[in-house]
Amino acid sequence: MSTVRELKGQIHRLNEIGGIMTAMKNLAFMELRKLERHLEAQQILVERIRYCAGLCLSHFPAAGLEGRPPHRLCLILGSERGFCGDFNQQLILKGQAMLPSDAACGLVTLGHRLNQRDLGGHEVLDQLAGASASEEVEPVLIALVHRLGRLEQLRGPFELTVLFHHPEAGEVRLGEVLPPFADLEPDPPAGSPPLLGLGLPELMLGIGEQFLMAELQRVLYCSLMAENQQRVVHLQGAIQKLEQHVESLNRRSNHLRQEAIIEEIEIILMNQAELLDP
Template sequence: MSKRRELEGHIDSLADIGELLGAMKNLALVESRRINTFIDAQRAAARIVESTLADFIADYSAHIAPPATHGEVLCLIGSERGFCGDLNQRLIAESKAATAGAQIVLVGSRLADAWAHDFAASIPGAGFGDEVQNVLANLVATLTPLLQGSRQFGPPALSLLYLGEAGTVHHSLLPAPEPRRGGPRRSHALQLTLSPQAFHAALIDQFLETALSGALYDALLHENQLRLEHMEQAGHRIDEQLEDLGRRSNRARQEEITEEIEIILLSSLGGSDT
């Protein structure tokens, strides 16, 4: 009886784990849908900023000059939570060619735990879509002192590295790109209440925030998709183990029944001899 009871106890434990994984999978699926909603709104805002930047450059390019950069800040966006496979290890492997000489900023506690080299700063990442804006504010506050240029040298360049649905994303943010406006040229230039230089600086700040926000959402969505795949694979393995344990439990029960029959037969034979 002990062998069968042990198997049944193992079956009950795995079944409980399977139910927990199923609940976690459903939550991850809901979260992916919510993140996609956030991404749609963020991309709409990014298009407005990029369009405004393109219009401004088309009208006032003579008033601004791209700053000379010195050095680089590289921001890596990893995971804050677990159950996402080897995401952080893959990101670290992809970063080897890009981190030489750069100041490293790590986003995500799991990434920071797996990082074995020096870094300039580390902040917690977003576990859910609702947390992205708080992480964005923390990231901007962390990057601001690192992006200050000195009197002798210009500010450093800024780039992002993270894993998205299409693979590794290495996105250069600063110096900001100069998008070209499509379509016919407007008859009148943008009317500004600020100087072109002040307006450009504020617009670059807005561009930087929308780009960072988009990267955080994209990275979180991919992380959540990996989490879904990881839990689905784990669920399949549990189902396979439950099936195997069920067969073993049935065999153990058959062996017990056979043993009980043999005992009854032996007892019957012994009684007839007397």
């Protein structure tokens, strides 16, 4: 019977672990619902900024004629917490395949779990903590922009790309953030040019700064949403395996209990037979 008690204790502990994992999965699912709303609003903001930039560039094409900076920087958005499968490993593999191999491309990594990984031959210029919940995205954004500004002071202007998980596409993407609007193809000018209250260089600088903040916040939301999607899937798979293991232990416990009962019955019958034997 001691073996049965040990199995019952093990089953109890596994059920407690299963309850914790279920709670974690439910929290990740709730986080997804919040992030869906935030990401939708952020995408609208980014598109409006791009529309304003496109309007200016269509009437004032010279505003977009800037050379590319000599340095390149890649921001990699990893996970702050675990229980999200191979989320960070996918980033590392895609980074090795998609990023240029020359020394001119430095890295900034975001997320405690990613920061612990070996990223290969690229120089890691800075590492930051990531967001665990949607409420932490804005503080992380402020810290990130501050670090990028410091790197610009130390190294000069740079191209900035972001390697991140896209939640809708279910894949790792490499997006260009700086120079702003490099991929924008303005429509031919229509109507009168917009009346500017600022000088054109000052206006484009301001729009570019707004775009940088909005686009970085958008990709932070994208990454955190994809992380929670993978966390839900990962935890659901772990919960199913744990439940199967608990079911197997229950069957084993029941089998041992039945064997013990049969053994007790056999002993009783043997004793009864001895008493009846003249």
